[in-house]
Amino acid sequence: AEGEGEGEGEGEGEGEPPCSPVGHDEDDDGVDDACDNCPTVANVDQDDVGEGTAADGVGDACDPRPASGGDAIAAFDGFTGSTLNSAWSGTGIWTFSGDRLVHSDTTDTPILNRTDVGPALRVAVVARLRIDAAVPGGSANGANAGVGVGMTSADTGVVCIAGNRDDPPTESTLRVGTMTDNFAGDARFEAAITNPVGRVLDLLVSTGSGTHCEIVGEVGVDDTDAPQAGGVALRANRNAISVESFVVYLLGP
Secondary structure, three states: OHHHHHHHHHHHHOOOOOOOOOOOOOOOOOOOHHHOOOOOOOOOOOOOOOOOOOOOOOOOOOOOOOOOOOOEEEEEEOOOOOOOOOOEEEOOOOEEOOOOEEEOOOOOOOEEEEOOOOOEOOEEEEEEEEEEEEOOOOOOOOEEEEEEEEEEEOOEEEEEEEEEOOOOOOOEEEEEEEEEOOOOOOOEEEEEOOOOEOOEEEEEEEEOOOEEEEEOOOEEEEEOOOOOOEEEEEEEEOEEEEEEEEEEEEOOO
């Protein structure tokens, strides 16, 4: 009751239509996911004033550009059901466990494309995920998991990935670059990171004049090439992963 009241009151106060609660609160801030302007970041106050002008509907606590207006939440999935939302399509075997989307096969390289977003040129995507297990890399590609943007086909776009490269996996990197045929042979930009296996990561990728890839609160890396307009995707490469949430923001001018 508290979540519904706060969510509806905030929306009505800003001239937006009241939401239709879905009965789930991903960030435990008392605001139903459908009413929450930051569904994965707790913000009881629902403040949306960072722009200094008109609110854009994305809360300051999670807004990729809190000082700029015109942003919007285009898609959010908290993976609370028992079946994959019909907006996703792709490969691999995915199951559900404890409000998480799970892929357990460390020999597979699945990719899920979100078909209801794009083609868009300016987006920000945040995936909260945990790499549960990974096979040793043994190659430049290694074992990794991440997010794709500017996807012009099911397996072509720009990816932001975290994972291990060497065998044994003593070198861990955050990488961003063009993916064609599973990222093989393409230029990539990278930064060293702490071994990501067993850790929950907020993986952020945003596009503009280039592509920014970041583990929120840790390290970021940039691809200076301009991305193409396209869709978004979730990718695993020889990893067992659990995905808690996936949020897509459309960025204003």
